[in-house]
Amino acid sequence: MKDNIVTVKHLSFTYKDSKVPAVNDISFSIPRGSWTTLVGHNGSGKSTIARLLDGILLPNDNPRTVINVDGIELTEKTMWDIRDRVGIVFQNPDNQFVGATVEDDVAFGLENRQVSRSKMQTIVHDVLEQVDMLDFQKSEPQYLSGGQKQRVAIAGILAIGPKLIILDESTSMLDPAGKAKILSLIRDLQNKNGLTIFSITHDINEAVQADQMLVLDKGKLLASGSPREIFENEVLIKSAGLELPLFYKVKNELIKKGIHIPREVNSEEKLVKYLCQLNSKM
Template sequence: MSETVISIQEVSFQYPDQTAFALQNVSLHVQRGEWLAIVGHNGSGKSTLAKMLNGLHYPQKGQVMISGFMLSEENVWSIREKLGMVFQNPDNQFVGTTVQDDVAFGLENNGVEQTMMKERVLAALQKVGMTAFLNQEPHHLSGGQKQRVAIASVIALRPDIILLDEATSMLDPLGRDEVMETIRELKEKEGLTVISITHDLEEAAKADRVIVLNEGSIYTEGTPQAIFQMDQELLQLGLGVPFSVRMSQLLADEGLLLTQRHFNQEELVRDIWTLNFAK
């Protein structure tokens, strides 16, 4: 039986200077080992929800449970040990003069013994493929490399849950692919629970389940396959449908009978190639 690691029950939150609720009666559950993508346009409430999961906001109504802890000022540091957050701009997370110093920073703050710290820094950088850059200055890295170091800094703390808050939005396509592949491998090998807060449906396509937020409430949820069938509704909500999904539909409209609607470009190209080769 699957274990619930995050439970959000009827949560509402309103900023003091706004008349509308940023979140209104939001309820959701996240299972251990799941990859959940939370998507929505700017102002849909997803950033507020991300800050709440990290204890930067507290619900004005309802409750949030994370890894057995009720979200409160008393429990917030215990929750942050269980949930690590990777932010939008990796430059904002760097504090060390070298890659290894940066990954060690959180461990030093937690009082981890020196020998153990070195082992955990090296292990974390190995997991994201960045051991060749131990003594590199972070500002010399590419965007994708910087974000992989930021992920290493989080996983060195050994959280149960990783929260990606628009973590690929400032990266080029290559950097985005590097980060998403790193997260996928970590999820599979380490059994991590992943929550991806994003407006990018190509990123959401890699998740097990997608929740769509709109005006502070849950509009719908389902598998990526089910969500992407709602392409016209998604466009009306201000969300761009992934290129491979749009292209699959256009090809189908022109009479090319693909085996399915594809959610990444590699599968689409493979299907087109197979169809042409079969002829």
């Protein structure tokens, strides 16, 4: 049984210029090595949670709040230790670039950690190779495509050796093809490096392949569970104001029409294959 890399209890946070909590007394955990997706509308508190987990923000509303990351409880004294374990890929990669070239940018976090020059070169080469951007190491980030910029941002995070990567709407500025490529890349990197992924998105279709889903609405956690458990709860989906992914729309309609769909049929590809097999037997 997997242990939890993140444990959050009674998390609350209110911004100084607001009287309404951005996050209101929520608790959840993230199993080590898993892919957990947090979904909710804009303004639901998703990005606030990302910044709280990384120590960019500190809880200010509830004395019972506990944030534990990789066995370390978040405090002002430990936030730098936690940042060594957590990397965030933001929505707009341009906001993360600080180097004149791709290799300079990827090396930035290593320079801050006073990594030796020889070791730094090895790490930069390795992570750029992992994200298929080695040919662009001398390029200026501003001339890259959106997908290439995100690959460089991911490489910069990988370079510091995090155990948890937070994707804060990191594919929302990409077209569907670019989005699919980045998500596939991250899944491959997760499997190769034993990473834990915490994906924050308003795109419900991104959540289908997650191990765990969290549903957030107006700062409150409405539900947690597997994608199947969440998407098959139509009352929950409606109350959260979320759209069902196409796969679940089709699956639910077929079930309503009396067509049995086995639980192991949990993707569009499997559904098409199952329906073809069903049709061949008629």
